[in-house]
Amino acid sequence: MASFVPSxxxxxxxLAALAKRGVALEEIAELTLFLQKDYVPGLCLETxxxxxxxxxxxxxxQNAILTGIELDELAERGQLSQPLQTMIEADESLxxxxxxxxxxxxxxxxxxxxxNYGYIDKLKVGVLQRLNDKSSGQVHAFLDDLVGxxxxxxxxxxxxxxxxxxxxxxxxxxx
Amino acid sequence: MASFVPSxxxxxxxLAALAKRGVALEEIAELTLFLQKDYVPGLCLETxxxxxxxxxxxxxxQNAILTGIELDELAERGQLSQPLQTMIEADESLxxxxxxxxxxxxxxxxxxxxxNYGYIDKLKVGVLQRLNDKSSGQVHAFLDDLVGxxxxxxxxxxxxxxxxxxxxxxxxxxx
Amino acid sequence: MASFVPSxxxxxxxLAALAKRGVALEEIAELTLFLQKDYVPGLCLETxxxxxxxxxxxxxxQNAILTGIELDELAERGQLSQPLQTMIEADESLxxxxxxxxxxxxxxxxxxxxxNYGYIDKLKVGVLQRLNDKSSGQVHAFLDDLVGxxxxxxxxxxxxxxxxxxxxxxxxxxx
Amino acid sequence: MASFVPSxxxxxxxLAALAKRGVALEEIAELTLFLQKDYVPGLCLETxxxxxxxxxxxxxxQNAILTGIELDELAERGQLSQPLQTMIEADESLxxxxxxxxxxxxxxxxxxxxxNYGYIDKLKVGVLQRLNDKSSGQVHAFLDDLVGxxxxxxxxxxxxxxxxxxxxxxxxxxx
Numbered sequence: 001m002a003s004f005v006p007s008x009x010x011x012x013x014x015l016a017a018l019a020k021r022g023v024a025l026e027e028i029a030e031l032t033l034f035l036q037k038d039y040v041p042g043l044c045l046e047t048x049x050x051x052x053x054x055x056x057x058x059x060x061x062q063n064a065i066l067t068g069i070e071l072d073e074l075a076e077r078g079q080l081s082q083p084l085q086t087m088i089e090a091d092e093s094l095x096x097x098x099x100x101x102x103x104x105x106x107x108x109x110x111x112x113x114x115x116n117y118g119y120i121d122k123l124k125v126g127v128l129q130r131l132n133d134k135s136s137g138q139v140h141a142f143l144d145d146l147v148g149x150x151x152x153x154x155x156x157x158x159x160x161x162x163x164x165x166x167x168x169x170x171x172x173x174x175x
Numbered sequence: 176m177a178s179f180v181p182s183x184x185x186x187x188x189x190l191a192a193l194a195k196r197g198v199a200l201e202e203i204a205e206l207t208l209f210l211q212k213d214y215v216p217g218l219c220l221e222t223x224x225x226x227x228x229x230x231x232x233x234x235x236x237q238n239a240i241l242t243g244i245e246l247d248e249l250a251e252r253g254q255l256s257q258p259l260q261t262m263i264e265a266d267e268s269l270x271x272x273x274x275x276x277x278x279x280x281x282x283x284x285x286x287x288x289x290x291n292y293g294y295i296d297k298l299k300v301g302v303l304q305r306l307n308d309k310s311s312g313q314v315h316a317f318l319d320d321l322v323g324x325x326x327x328x329x330x331x332x333x334x335x336x337x338x339x340x341x342x343x344x345x346x347x348x349x350x
Numbered sequence: 351m352a353s354f355v356p357s358x359x360x361x362x363x364x365l366a367a368l369a370k371r372g373v374a375l376e377e378i379a380e381l382t383l384f385l386q387k388d389y390v391p392g393l394c395l396e397t398x399x400x401x402x403x404x405x406x407x408x409x410x411x412q413n414a415i416l417t418g419i420e421l422d423e424l425a426e427r428g429q430l431s432q433p434l435q436t437m438i439e440a441d442e443s444l445x446x447x448x449x450x451x452x453x454x455x456x457x458x459x460x461x462x463x464x465x466n467y468g469y470i471d472k473l474k475v476g477v478l479q480r481l482n483d484k485s486s487g488q489v490h491a492f493l494d495d496l497v498g499x500x501x502x503x504x505x506x507x508x509x510x511x512x513x514x515x516x517x518x519x520x521x522x523x524x525x
Numbered sequence: 526m527a528s529f530v531p532s533x534x535x536x537x538x539x540l541a542a543l544a545k546r547g548v549a550l551e552e553i554a555e556l557t558l559f560l561q562k563d564y565v566p567g568l569c570l571e572t573x574x575x576x577x578x579x580x581x582x583x584x585x586x587q588n589a590i591l592t593g594i595e596l597d598e599l600a601e602r603g604q605l606s607q608p609l610q611t612m613i614e615a616d617e618s619l620x621x622x623x624x625x626x627x628x629x630x631x632x633x634x635x636x637x638x639x640x641n642y643g644y645i646d647k648l649k650v651g652v653l654q655r656l657n658d659k660s661s662g663q664v665h666a667f668l669d670d671l672v673g674x675x676x677x678x679x680x681x682x683x684x685x686x687x688x689x690x691x692x693x694x695x696x697x698x699x700x
Contacts, residue, residue, distance in 0.1 A: 004265070004267060004269075004688065004691075004692075005258040005261050005262055005267070006692055006695075007688070007689065007692060008692075009258050010258055010262075013257070013258050013259075039443075058635075059269055059635065059685065060271060060635035060636065063262075063269075063270050063271060063272050064272065064275075066258070066259050066262075067246070067259065067272050070255060070256060070259050071242070071246075073256075074249070079254070080245060081245060081248075082188070083180040083184050083185055083188050083241070084188075084241050084242065084245050086180050087180055087185075087238075087241075090179070092179060092180070093389075093462065093509065094179075094234055094238075094462065094509065094510065094513060095238050096235060096238060096279075096460050096461035096462045097238050097239065097242050097276070097279070097461075099461035099462065099464050099465070100239075100275060100276065100279045100461045101272070101275065102464075103461065103464060104271075104272070104275045104635075104636060107632035107633070108632070108633060108635065110446050110583075110584065110585040110629075110633065111446035111447075111449035111450045111453065111585065111629060112443065112444065112446045112449060114449050114452075114453060114464065114467070114468055115449065115467070115468040115471040115472055116468065116472075117464070117465070117468055118464055118465040118466065118467055118468015118469050118471070118472070119468050119469055119471075119472040119473075121465040121468070121469075122465055122466075122468070122469040123469075159443065159444065160444065160584065163444060163529065163532070164532070166529075167529075167531050167532060167533075170531075179513065179516075179517075181517055181520075182513070182514070182517060214618075233460075234460065234510065235460035235461065268564075268637065268684065269637065269684065269685065269688060271635050271636035271637045272636075274636035274637065274639050274640065275636045277639075278636065278639060279460075279461060282457035282458070283457070283458060283460065285408075285409065285410035285454075285458065285621050286410065286454060286621035286622075286624035286625045286628065287618065287619065287621045287624065289624050289627075289628060289639065289642070289643055290624065290642070290643040290646040290647055291643065291647075292639070292640070292643055293639055293640040293641065293642055293643015293644050293646070293647070294643050294644055294646075294647040294648075296640040296643070296644075297640055297641075297643070297644040298644075334618065334619065335409065335619065338354065338357070338619060339357065341354070342354075342356055342357060342358075345356075354615070354617060354619075355608040355611050355612055355617070359608050360608055360612075363607070363608050363609075409619055410621060413612075413619075413620050413621060413622050414622065414625075416608070416609050416612075417596070417609065417622050420605060420606060420609050421592070421596075423606075424599070429604070430595060431595060431598075432538070433530040433534050433535055433538050433591070434538075434591050434592065434595050436530050437530055437535075437588075437591075440529070442529060442530070444529075444584055444588075445588050446585060446588060446629075447588050447589065447592050447626070447629070450589075450625060450626065450629045451622070451625065454621075454622070454625045
C-alpha cells in the first residue's frame with residue numbers, strides 16, 4: 001500500500017507522453033548527433049539514442065516532461081484559466097517557465113550543456129522546426145524546449161563518456 | 176490588436192490568484208520580517224510588505240505563481256492526467272518542479288536568498304504551516320514553495336537596500 | 351568604519367577589469383544588437399549600450415565578473431594550483447564553472463536569455479571570436495562566457511522594455 | 526599526450542583539498558545523516574558516507590570544490606586583487622558566488638535538495654559551525670557552502686535510493 005506512484009509508472013507515462021505528442025526518441029537522438037558529431041569521431045545515431053534513453057530514466061527529467069506536456073495539452077484544449085491560457089497557447093516570448101523546466105533537465109548533467117541547448121533552440125534543427133510550426137493548431141510551448149534540453153543533456157553525457165574512453169586509450173599507450 | 180497579454184492583466188491575475196488561494200501579502204511580509212529582522216535594526220512589517228509588492232511586480236515571478244497555482248487548482252479538482260495528478264495531489268517528495276519554480280523567483284534577486292528559502296521551508300514558519308496542513312483537502316504543492324520564495328526574494332531585496340543605506344550613512348560620517 | 355566594500359568601488363573595479371582585459375562595452379552592446387535587432391524595429395547600438403550599462407550595475411553581475419576575470423588572470427600568470435591551473439588555462443570542455451557564473455548573470459533577468467546566451471556562445475559572434483583565439487597567450491576561459499551572458503541579459507532587458515512600449519502604444523490607439 | 530587532465534587526478538585533488546582544509550568525509554556524512562534520519566528508518570553513518578563518496582565522484586562537484594577552495598586559500602594568503610580579496614576574506618553577505626557554486630552541486634541531484642541545503646546552512650550544524658568560526662584566521666567563504674551542498678546532495682541521493690527500496694518491498698508484498 002505505497003502512498004507514492006511507482007517509478008515504473010512514471011517512466012512509462014513519460015515515454016507514452018512523448019509518443020502521444022508525436023516525438024520519436026530517434027528524432028531527439030538526431031539532435032544529439034548534430035550537436036556532438038564534430039567532437040566524437042565515429043559517433044553514430046544508435047549511441048545517441050542510448051544516451052537519450054539514459055537521460056529519460058532520470059526522475060527529474062520525467063517530472064519536467066510530464067508537467068510541461070500536461071500544460072501544453074491543457075492549453076491545446078483551452079482548459080487553462082486566463083491569462084495563462086493565452087500565454088502558453090501563444091508561446092509568449094516573456095513567459096519563461098518552459099525554459100526553466102528545460103534548465104532543470106540540463107542541470108542534471110552539469111553546466112556544459114547550456115550552450116548546446118541554446119544553440120539548437122535558436123537554429124530550430126530537425127524535430128524542433130516541426131514543433132515550432134504554429135500552423136498545426138497544436139501547442140508545443142513546453143515540448144520544444146524539453147526536447148532540446150533532453151538532446152543537449154544526452155550530448156553532455158556523451159562528452160563525459162568520450163573523455164573516459166580517451167583517458168583509457170591514453171593509459172594503454174603509456175603502458 | 177496586441178498579440179500578447181497586457182502586463183497589467185498578468186499582474187492583477189497574480190494578486191487575484193494569491194488572494195483566491197487564501198494568502199494575504201501581509202502573511203508573506205511576516206516571513207520576510209522573520210528572516211531579516213536580526214540583520215536590519217528597526218525593520219518593520221510595512222517595509223517588508225512594500226518589498227513583497229515589488230517582488231510581485233516582476234514578470235518572471237508572476238509567471239511562476241500563475242503556473243504553480245494553476246497546477247495546484249487542477250490537482251485539487253482532480254483534472255490532471257495520471258500520474259501527475261497523484262504526484263501533485265500528494266505533494267510527492269521526489270516531485271521537484273515546485274522547488275524549480277521557487278528557484279526561478281529567487282534567482283531574480285541573486286543567490287543570497289537560497290538559504291533563506293530553504294530555512295523557512297523546513298521550519299514551516301507562519302503561513303507556510305497552514306499551507307502544509309494536508310487535512311484541509313486543499314492542494315498547495317506549489318503554493319507553499321512559491322510563497323516561501325517570494326518572502327526570501329523580498330528579504331534579499333531588503334538586504335541589498337539596507338547596504339545602500341549603511342553606505343550613505345558611512346559617507347556622511349566621513350564628510 | 352564600514353566592514354564592507356562600498357558598492358561604488360565594486361562597480362568601478364568591474365568596469366576597470368573589463369577594460370583591462372580588452373573588452374569595450376560597445377563590443378558587448380554589438381552582441382546585444384545582433385541578438386535583438388530582428389525583434390525590435392529601429393533598435394540602435396546606443397540603446398543596447400545603455401542596457402549593457404544597466405546590467406553591469408547589478409551586484410550579482412559584478413561579483414561574477416570580478417571572480418571570473420580574477421581566475422583568468424591567475425591562470426594566465428600560472429598562479430593557480432594544479433589541476434585547476436591546467437583546466438582553466440586550457441579552457442577544458444568538462445570544466446563548467448565558467449558557464450555556471452554566466453548563468454548567474456542571466457538569471458537576474460529571467461529565463462528568456464538562456465537560449466540567446468547559448469546561441470552567441472556557439473556562433474562566436476564579434477568580440478567572442480577574439481576572446482576565443484587561443485593563440486594570443488591570454489586566458490579567457492571565464493571572460494568569453496561572462497561577456498556573452500551580459501550581452502544576452504541586456505537583450506532580455508530590452509525585450510521586457512520593448513513590450514512595455516508596445517503596450518503603451520496599443521493603449522493610445524484604443525483611446 | 527592527452528591535452529586534458531586525467532579524471533583520476535582531479536578526483537584525488539578534490540579529496541586532498543578537502544583533507545587539507547580540515548574537512549573529514551565523515552563530518553559531511555554526519556550532516557547527511559542529520560538531514561535524512563527522520564525519513565529513512567535505520568539509516569546509518571556508513572550509508573551516508575558512501576553517498577557522500579558517490580557525490581564526490583561527479584566531475585561538476587569536483588570542479589566546484591577545487592575552484593571554491595582555491596579562492597578561499599588565495600584569500601587566506603592575501604593573494605587576490607581588490608576588492609575581491611576583501612569580499613571573500615570577510616565572507617561578505619552580498620557576495621553570492623559561494624552559493625552559486627553550491628547550487629551547481631545540488632543541481633546534479635535535482636531540486637529536492639535545495640531546502641535541505643538552506644536549512645543546514647542557516648542552522649550551522651556540526652562541521653559547518655567550525656567552518657564559520659571567523660576567529661580561526663582561516664577563510665572558508667566557499668568551503669562551508671560547498672560542504673553543506675555535498676551533504677544535501679548526498680541526502681537527495683539517499684532519498685531517491687530509499688524510494689527504490691520501498692518500491693521493491695511493496696512489489697514483493699504484492700507477489
